[in-house]
Amino acid sequence: MITNPKFVVLYVSDQQTVLDFCTRKLGFEVRTDASYGDGQRWIEVSVPSAETYLVLAEGDPRVRDLVLQRLGELSHVWFDCDDLDATFDELTARGVRFPVEPRAAPWDPEGRTRWAQFADPEGTLYGLTERGA
Known part of the structure; x- marks a missing residue:
């Protein structure tokens, strides 16, 4: 049985800038900040009491461009x-x-x-x- 949304992925151009915004301006906590693969980072942040995390995904700029094109x-x-x-x-x-x-x-x-x-x-x-x- 599904119990809870685990995370929502946000495609960002600069993980560190958005991470700083989330922690310093919004008061979010870093749940995971791990290096993997070829110099990539997996970053999860959340409101302190939340069970659902935001993943700050920095990847291929074409993916972010496509998301922005489709969703604004x-x-x-x-x-x-x-x-x-x-x-x-x-x-x-x-x-x-x-x-x-x-x-x-x-x-x-x-x-x-x-x-x-x-x-x-x-x-x-x-x-x-x-x-x-």
Whole structure:
């Protein structure tokens, strides 16, 4: 029986830059940082309490280009937080850029869900919602 998503792979151009962003700006923990193969690194990061990790995969630029061509800059990775406004203020103070500031979600006609969107140094976009919304 499947119990939990293990990890989500993000294709990045510069693993170290995105790793620094995840740990220094977002407060993520490094779960694995191992060298393998011909000078490659396998990097897993996560929110301290999470069971699902993000893998920062740096590989063939053609793969990243294809992903960007098909999906655009949106990573399709969303995070929960307990307080959207407080998290927005905290991350903004750390220098995280928010192309979409906290607002009502257009997909929730009852107006209970609020969301925001932030970007990493490579311009990849991530969604952020309040827990339980």
